[in-house]
Amino acid sequence: MKYLLMIYQNPATWQAMPESDKKAFMDEAGAIVDELTASGEWVGGEGLADPSTAASVRVRDGVPAVTDGPFAEAKEQVVGYCIVDCESRDRAIEIAIRWPDARRWGMEVRPILSPDGVEM
Amino acid sequence: MRTDAGTERLLRELAPQVLGAVVRRYGHFDAAEDAVQEALLAAATQWPVQGVPERPRGWLVTVASRRLTDQLRSDEARRRREAAAAMAEPPGPPGPAGAAPDGERASGQDDTLTLLFLCCHPELTPASQLALTLRAVGGLTTAEIARAFLVPESTMAQRISRAKQRIAATGARFAAPPAGEWAGRLRVVLHVLYLMFNEGYAATSGGETSRPELTAEAIRLTRAVRRLLPGDGEVAGLLALMLLTEARRPARCGPGGALVPLAEQDRTRWDQELIHEGLALVTGALTTAPLGAYQIEAAIAAVHAEAATAAGTDWPQILALYNLLERISPGPVVTLNRAVAVAMVRGPRPALDLLAALETDERMAGHHRLAAVRAHCHELAGDRGAAAGDYRAAARTATSLPERRYLEARAAQLAAAPGRARAAGTVGSP
DSSP, rough: OOEEEEEEEHHHHHHOOHHEEEEEEEHHHHHHHHHHHHHEEEEEEOOOOOOGGGGEEEEETTTTEEESSSSSOOOSEEEEEEEOOOOOOHHHHHHHHHSSSHHHHHEEEEOOSSSSOOOO | OOOHHHHHHHHHHHHHHHHHHHEEEEHHHHHHHHHHHHHHHHHHHHHHHHOOOSHHHHHHHHHHHHHHHHHHTTTTHHHHHHHOGGSSSSOOSSSOOTTOSSSOOHHHHHHHHHHHHHHOOOOOOOOHHHHHHIITTTTTOHHHHHHTTTSSSSHHHHHHHHHHHHHHHHOSSSSSOHHHHHHHHHHHHHHHHHHHHHHHHHHTTTOSSSTTTHHHHHHHHHHHHHHHOOOOOOHHHHHHHHHHHTTTTSBBBHHHHHBBBBBGOOOOGGGHHHHHHHHHHHHHHHHHOOOOOHHHHHHHHHHHHHSSSSSOEEEEEEHHHHHHHHHSSSSSHHHHHHHHHHHHHHHHHHHHHHHHHHHHHHHTOOOOHHHHHHHHHHTTTTTHHHHHHHHHHHHHHHBBBBHHHHHHHHHHHHHHSOOOOOOOOOSSSO
């Protein structure tokens, strides 16, 4: 079963962090990606550019309204995502617990809807 | 592999036998598999032009062995650094009585079974067992397997390679499991085949065209196991269960891939040939072999298959079978299915009592099927409000798109036209 792991951060706090701390974060995450790749659970994932570069799009009565900035006004924003294919929800949560951002900000684990129907 | 259907069928049949023979002789599962793939490729291109050799299996073993020894020689230096000569050991004693070869059986067929045991090693996760079985025994390419599981090819390649490493690390030998482990290991093999079937069967409603081949592959491999162990009731039971379930496939999807529940399926579209074969198998197994869970599940599928209409279903018989199943193989999912039968035989109230007990089971609490069955019982009891609420709750927790759509539609029907809803279908598997 596939899960989306959304990585949340406060971009302002991240920016203020010393470079050595940022590097430690990235290395830690990189090691988890390597491990998930080796186990065959890694499907994909990327980091996102700063939320200030986002565009939010809404169409009302056929008229598109495009505003700069993320969809939700909040201190913490999605800054990256991973997709993993693993045995259980517990396993997906276990991966999220180990992700460094979880200690400082937070992670959200969401099952990805399967295109499949019920089993026999 | 692009080749004519006859050659392809022959190659798929021979692939695990050839791999088994090569691994048995030289060890090195990983390298042997590559060598066998190369040999199969050579055959696929040469045979249609030059004709199938007189002894195709021997041809493939020779070509694969040559490739393998070339390969091993060329990276001998690297190989020396690797400690694991895991599967290079000679084969152990033959399987125990009952499973033992009768002396007549071609050794290639025994190799297929041994290979299945190896791929379904208990140290592996089910996902890895499945992937490795499809690759090594089924002869599917990594790309085909990746497509079937909707993951990138690199993800699947890693999963397969990790599985092989794990097997090597356990020191498993290419030999039938020892007598004391035989039954337990066979259970794992059957479970993997069951999962393989399910993976494909569930997918057939999703509009994916590449995945139904998993059901065909599961049936083909289970048939192969049955040829090797014709006296085993559970092997027969599992094959019967697959055939009886597969028989309903043409009727279980409506327009746009919508799920059609069992009670509403057009039974004239069920595949009668598969039903007859499944019925004969399960009847034979139940009368000659010790009882097992797959046989009971197949017997339940058989009762559904024998009913010309949903209303004609012999629910008391199904309830009796679920009671039996719960005794020999208890679990929350069995209880949930039994609740459906209880509702049909004794009414919704006793079924709801049964479901209430399940809610405290943490393996089941919050599972969408529990809410769906509860909704069905409320519907039978005439409590439309509660039924709609439970269908909505079930839809929220379902992680399958067609199931979610089905449950939402059910909730909407109940909310929209009070007193005029169609007769409730069972929420049993479509």
